[in-house]
Amino acid sequence: MPQWDNPADAATLDRAQGCLLGQLAGDSLGGLVEFQSAGAIRQRHPLGVRDMVHGGTWGNLAGQATDDSELALMLARTLVNHGTYDCQTMLESYLHWWPLAWDRGTTLSAALGAAADGKTPAERMALAQRHARTDSQANGSLMRISPLGIFAAGRPAWAADRAREDSGLTHPHEVCRESCAAFVAAISHVIATGEGAKAAWAVALAQARAPAVVQVLRLAGEQPPADYQKNMGWSLIALQNAFYQALHAPSLEEGIVATIGQGGDTDTNAAIAGALLGAVHGKAGVPERWQVALVACQPHEESGTRHPMPREFWPMDCLELAEKLLQAGRADGANKHSG
Template identity: 25%
Template sequence: MSNSTTLDYLFDTAQIQLRRGPLFDKPPDPMPGDLDFDRVAGMMLGLAIGDALGNTTEGMLPQKRRQVYGEVRDYLPNPYARNAAVGLPSDDTQLAFWTLEQMIVDRGFNPERVAARFAQGRVFGIGSTVQRFLYNYQAGRPWYRCGPRSAGNGALMRIAPMLIPHLPSGTTALWVDTALSAMMTHNDSGSIAACLAFIAMLWHLLSMSRPPEPYWWIETYVSVARELELDEHYRPRGGIFQEEYEGPIWRFVEEKVPAAYRRGLSVVEACQEWLSGAFLLETVPSVLFILMRHGEDPEEAMVRAVNDTVDNDTIGAIVGAAMGALHGKAGIPERWRTHLVGRTSEGDDGKVFALLEEARAIWGNRTNGHAEEG
C-alpha cells in the first residue's frame, strides 16, 4: 500500500487526528535547481547543535540556569564524554537522524521500517509519549495505532528530515509522508499540524536569499496549521494566559505571539508569559517568537533558545533547524560545528556527518529541479 493510500485510509476511517485541509492537494513550490545542499546540511546540523547546546541544562528554569552557568554560548562539560565540552545528542538528534538513516536505506519514507528503527536503539532522555509509542509497537500494534493522542513536542523535534527525499520532485507526497511520520508517535491534530506547518516553513527557508520579515513566521505557520488542526481545546498549564485561553495552537500563536513582539518583550519575558516546556502550546509560540526576534542572526537565535526556555534542547533543535535551513551550514558558528561529536547512539562518533554525505549523494544532485539519473 502506498503512503498516499495509507493516509487516505486513515482519513476515511478517522484514525488520524487531523483535518484533511487543502494543503494535501497543493504541491510545494518547486525548489530551485541550483539549491546548495549545504542549506540542507545546515538544517540538520542546526537541529543537532541546538539539541547538544541545550541538553546539558534541559529542564532548568532560565533564571536558575543563568545563576549556575552564566549565559550558555558553547557546549558545557559532558559526563558522557569524560567531561569534555563537546556536543552530544539526546532524543531530538537521535530520532531525526534515525529517520534520515532509514530513509537512506529505503530511498524514501517507509513508515513501518522507520517505526521499527525507532524501536531498535536506546533513546537518550526519551519522552513519555515516545515511550508509550514504543510500548504499543513492541506489543504488536500496527505502527499507525501506536501513537498516543499527545500534544507534546516529540514529533516536531524530529520532523525536519522528512523533506529531504522530496527535494528533487516536490510533490504533494511531501505532505503525505510528513503527516504519517508525525502521527506515528503523536496522533494529535495540534502536533501533526505543527509538523506540517514547520515542514512548509523549512521548505521555503531553504530557497530564501535573505531572512524573512518578522511576521512571516507567524503568517506562514498559521496559514498552514489553521486548515489542519481540529477544534482542539488546549489550555495553558500556567503563565498569564492560564485562565483566559482555551482553543487550538494556531489561534494562540496568532493572538499572543505578535502581541508580545509588538510590546518589545525579550525572549525570556515572552516565554515566562506562556511558558516554554514540552507542551506544544508552549514550544511553538516560544520557537516562533525567537525566530521573529532573532531570525537574522543564527547564533543569537540559538543562544536565546538554549538560555531563555525550559525545554531548551528541543526548542534549540527546532530553532537550529530553521536557522540552518535559512543561513546554511556556514551560517552556524564554526566552533559549534567543530566540537559536535556527531553521534546518533553510543559510540558512533561522526555518524551525523556520514549520513548527511549519503543523503547529499542520493538527493543532492539536481538538474533543473530534478535529481540526476544514476
C-alpha cells in the same frame, strides 16, 4: 553525488546543511542545561550557553545528540536508504532506536513500547496505532521531523502530508500533527527558495489546519511564548519559539542561545528552533566552533560518554547526510512527477 557547481544549487545545499547542523547544535547545547530554570541558567551562564562541552544534564560528549536528534538522525538515514517516505519503514527505524534509548518521553513510550511487542511489521504498526496517546500535545514528533523538510525541499505540501503521517505514528493529536506539518513545510520552502524567515512563516500559516497551531504561529510574529516552564514539553511552545526566533533573532547563534536561556525543555526547543534557523541562515550562519564539535563527535571505546550509542546515532557525518537527503529527495520528487 552532484558537485553543486551551480550557485543556486550550492546555496540550496548550504541551507540544507544549515538545517541539520542547527538541529544538532541546538540539541547538544540545550542538553547541557535541560530542565533548569531560566534563572539558574542565567546564574551559571551569564553570557548564555554558547559552547559545546562534555557533561551537562546527561553526561554527554560535546556535540552528542539526545533523543531528539537521535530520532532525527534515524529519520534522515531511513529517508536516504529507502529513497522515499513510508510509514511502516519509519516505524521500524524508530523501533531500532527504542531498545537502545537512554531517554524516552512518555508519549513516545506509549506507542513505541507497545509496538515493540509485535511479532511482524503489521502487528507493530497496529500496536503503535492502538496505544499511541491521543490526548498528548507533546513535542516528541516535532523534535525529530526537520530532516523531512530537507528531503522534500521544494515540495512543501507533500512534506506537510508526510509530516502528519510521521507524527501520527507516535503523536496523533491534531496539534502535534499540524505543528509538524507547518514546520516541515516552512523548512521545505525556505531551503528550496532561500526566501527567508517571513516566507517560511507564511508557508507554515498556509499549511496549518489546527486553530491552535495557527494561533501560536500568528503570535510568533510579535512575541515568544509567555512561559517555557509551566507546560514544559508542549509542542506549541517549541513551535512558537522557533518561528519567533527565525523572525526576530539577529543570527542563528543568538536565536539558539535565547531559546536555551528560557529554560525548561531546552534541548528540544533549541533543536527545533535551530533547524528552522539553520534552514534560513544556512551552514554559513552556523558558528564554526559548533560545526567542528559536531563533525568531531563520534563513538569510540574511550570516549567517556555516559551514553554510548551505535554509530548511526552520532552526528559526525551530518554534512554528507544533509547532501544525501537533498539528492535522494530530488530523485523521489522526479519519480513522483514522472509517474
